Amino acid sequence: xxxxxxxxVAPRAxxxxxxxxxxxxxxxxxxxxxxxxxxxxSKEVYTIPHRDICAVIHDCPAEPYQSDNQEVxxxxxxxxxxxxxxxxxxxxxxxxxxxxxxxxxxxEGSAQRNVQDWxxxxxxxxxSKIENLRGKAEYGVQVFWDPKVIAENLTRTSSxxxxxxxxxxxxxxxxxxMYRQRLENLIKREMETKADECFKDFYSRIRKHAxxxxxxxTKKAEQGLQMIMNLSCLVYKDKYTELGEELDKINRLEGxxxxxxxxxxxxxxxEGA
Amino acid sequence: MxxxxxxxxxxxDLLDRILDKGLVINADxxxxxxxxxxxxxxxRAALAGMETMLKYGVMKDWDERTRAWESEHRKKVxxxxxxxxxxxxxxxxxxxxxxxxxxxxxxxxxxxxxxRLILYHPSFEEMLFETPLEKIKxxxxxxxxxxxxxxxxxxxxxxxxxxxxxxxALDTLKLKEALEQRMSTLGLGWEEVPGLAAHDERTAIFLSxxxxxxxxxxxxxxxxxxxxxxxxxxxxxxxxxxxxxxWWYDFEGKxxxxxxxxxxxxxxxxxxDLGTALKGAKVLDVVYLNQGGKEVASFSxxxxxxxxxxxxxxxSGKELAPAFEIETCxxxxxxxxxxxxxxxxxxxxxxxxxxLKRQLRQSALDRATR
Numbered sequence: 001x002x003x004x005x006x007x008x009v010a011p012r013a014x015x016x017x018x019x020x021x022x023x024x025x026x027x028x029x030x031x032x033x034x035x036x037x038x039x040x041x042s043k044e045v046y047t048i049p050h051r052d053i054c055a056v057i058h059d060c061p062a063e064p065y066q067s068d069n070q071e072v073x074x075x076x077x078x079x080x081x082x083x084x085x086x087x088x089x090x091x092x093x094x095x096x097x098x099x100x101x102x103x104x105x106x107x108e109g110s111a112q113r114n115v116q117d118w119x120x121x122x123x124x125x126x127x128s129k130i131e132n133l134r135g136k137a138e139y140g141v142q143v144f145w146d147p148k149v150i151a152e153n154l155t156r157t158s159s160x161x162x163x164x165x166x167x168x169x170x171x172x173x174x175x176x177x178m179y180r181q182r183l184e185n186l187i188k189r190e191m192e193t194k195a196d197e198c199f200k201d202f203y204s205r206i207r208k209h210a211x212x213x214x215x216x217x218t219k220k221a222e223q224g225l226q227m228i229m230n231l232s233c234l235v236y237k238d239k240y241t242e243l244g245e246e247l248d249k250i251n252r253l254e255g256x257x258x259x260x261x262x263x264x265x266x267x268x269x270x271e272g273a
Numbered sequence: 274m275x276x277x278x279x280x281x282x283x284x285x286d287l288l289d290r291i292l293d294k295g296l297v298i299n300a301d302x303x304x305x306x307x308x309x310x311x312x313x314x315x316x317r318a319a320l321a322g323m324e325t326m327l328k329y330g331v332m333k334d335w336d337e338r339t340r341a342w343e344s345e346h347r348k349k350v351x352x353x354x355x356x357x358x359x360x361x362x363x364x365x366x367x368x369x370x371x372x373x374x375x376x377x378x379x380x381x382x383x384x385x386x387x388x389r390l391i392l393y394h395p396s397f398e399e400m401l402f403e404t405p406l407e408k409i410k411x412x413x414x415x416x417x418x419x420x421x422x423x424x425x426x427x428x429x430x431x432x433x434x435x436x437x438x439x440x441x442a443l444d445t446l447k448l449k450e451a452l453e454q455r456m457s458t459l460g461l462g463w464e465e466v467p468g469l470a471a472h473d474e475r476t477a478i479f480l481s482x483x484x485x486x487x488x489x490x491x492x493x494x495x496x497x498x499x500x501x502x503x504x505x506x507x508x509x510x511x512x513x514x515x516x517x518x519x520w521w522y523d524f525e526g527k528x529x530x531x532x533x534x535x536x537x538x539x540x541x542x543x544x545x546d547l548g549t550a551l552k553g554a555k556v557l558d559v560v561y562l563n564q565g566g567k568e569v570a571s572f573s574x575x576x577x578x579x580x581x582x583x584x585x586x587x588x589s590g591k592e593l594a595p596a597f598e599i600e601t602c603x604x605x606x607x608x609x610x611x612x613x614x615x616x617x618x619x620x621x622x623x624x625x626x627x628x629l630k631r632q633l634r635q636s637a638l639d640r641a642t643r
């Protein structure tokens with residue numbers, strides 16, 4: 001097994017080349033600093049500054065992070081978020097990037113230059129986004145209702161539904177079936193109207209406490225609940241308690257519940273800020 | 274109402290943001306695969322599963338959780354499991370999880386307490402691995418070519434149960450030192466067992482019934498171009514079994530190349546330039562038959578001439594070469610075949626592996642009770 005040290009290093013040198021720069025966020029600081037080995041796969045995270053902003057990055061091969069393994073992906077995504085959080089805590093304002101944004105580079109140093117050039121060219125745009133987002137954070141607000149409870153309440157309060165409901169009791173069986181179909185359709189329509197009303201009402205109440213709002217798609221919910229609104233709210237960091245109080249009021253309504261998540265870095269408000 | 278973003282409950286919310294949103298960069302500057310956003314390539318598949326899991330598993334107790342949120346988020350997240358135990362060392366780390374076909378380095382925080390060694394995942398509040406210190410019977414440092422291209426150190430632990438656990442920490446050496454110090458303080462005995470590092474769990478995954486590994490070793494493989502990736506050397510392990518020659522791709526954790534033994538035509542070691550930096554490296558070319566023609570697979574690593582001899586032996590229809598994995602005795606440093614060392618002990622100085630010791634003790638006990 002004659003195999004000299006030099007030769008043993010051979011293929012490894014090829015794989016070590018880290019010509020890409022994994023980009024976590026742009027932060028409001030001109031500091032040139034290492035944040036330590038806090039990155040994805042414990043990579044060392046550091047900044048590339050330009051004037052009073054910097055890119056927060058780690059060196060990586062110019063290949064995307066890809067895996068079918070849930071555990072691995074979970075750990076990556078959480079590591080990404082931890083880095084953005086660290087930068088956010090340190091410098092107050094960040095423009096986060098989505099997972100797996102890697103600046104290309106063909107040779108050693110060219111990705112580094114690409115990052116620098118990009119910061120330089122985009123400086124005005126990035127700087128104005130930072131200014132617009134200064135002191136603000138993103139919060140997720142999801143409002144759910146329990147359709148059973150809502151339908152019951154509607155049956156009690158809507159005169160039209162109540163009338164139909166009473167008529168059914170007086171009808172012979174066959175007719176009662178038809179009437180019940182009509183009743184179900186009526187309840188469905190009334191619930192749609194009710195959802196619309198609630199959306200408008202809640203939206204205007206939440207809007208007062210938010211600097212900006214993005215309406216997101218509603219998603220499927222579990223436990224028989226329905227999501228009737230899904231918002232991302234941009235809120236001044238010191239103002240979220242007021243929003244929380246407003247959400248409390250909604251949460252206390254019978255049949256309604258609210259999920260309040262955050263503070264998130266302002267992911268949903270970067271474009272357009 | 275206070276906002277929350279703790280642990281499992283908000284992972285989906287995080288994913289919604291981190292995967293689709295954020296600062297947009299000129300596409301010319303960033304890596305993409307055939308113009309498809311990266312995340313679409315295959316992370317989605319893994320994440321779809323995750324979302325379902327969260328919905329059906331974690332979200333099941335959704336209503337209860339909603340009500341518990343407010344009180345919950347105020348509680349400082351602390352590991353109740355180790356409350357009351359002195360934490361001697363805490364650092365980021367991971368351990369190699371392998372069960373059936375599922376393998377992964379699972380990451381978390383390593384805690385060395387007065388009594389236990391623990392790997393804990395703070396975000397998921399999950400205990401990934403734990404062992405009482407007195408169950409640790411052997412240790413070894415292993416150097417591994419991690420897929421990032423860097424060589425890194427792993428700490429292999431032999432547990433009383435006979436299981437071997439591989440851990441990696443931010444500072445593996447420091448972890449080992451602290452562990453040894455604590456175990457000495459407690460008066461616990463353990464042994465350095467370099468053979469542990471050779472212990473290979475990968476084979477358990479891909480070997481079929483009746484298949485046995487004859488020899489194995491770390492080996493680089495010249496992978497043909499795939500998608501946007503050019504031809505390149507990839508780190509892995511080459512295995513010769515009584516049925517096939519196959520190469521395990523460390524990066525993807527699966528078999529990346531394999532051929533049945535009867536298709537091997539021959540092999541030769543030559544000298545070649547690998548990339549621009551390295552001239553005249555040794556490369557093992559294995560010629561084999563593939564759908565109508567001869568093809569060549571190239572490997573680079575240690576002990577190429579041994580591999581060449583073994584493969585040519587197979588090609589010429591001779592008996593399979595005997596196992597030649599050589600290990601040094603942890604006590605006297607004499608070289609001997611690894612299996613001989615582990616199964617019979619060292620014939621020079623009489624060193625015996627902990628596992629063998631246990632077996633001997635057990636059989637002595639059996640005899641005594643009989």
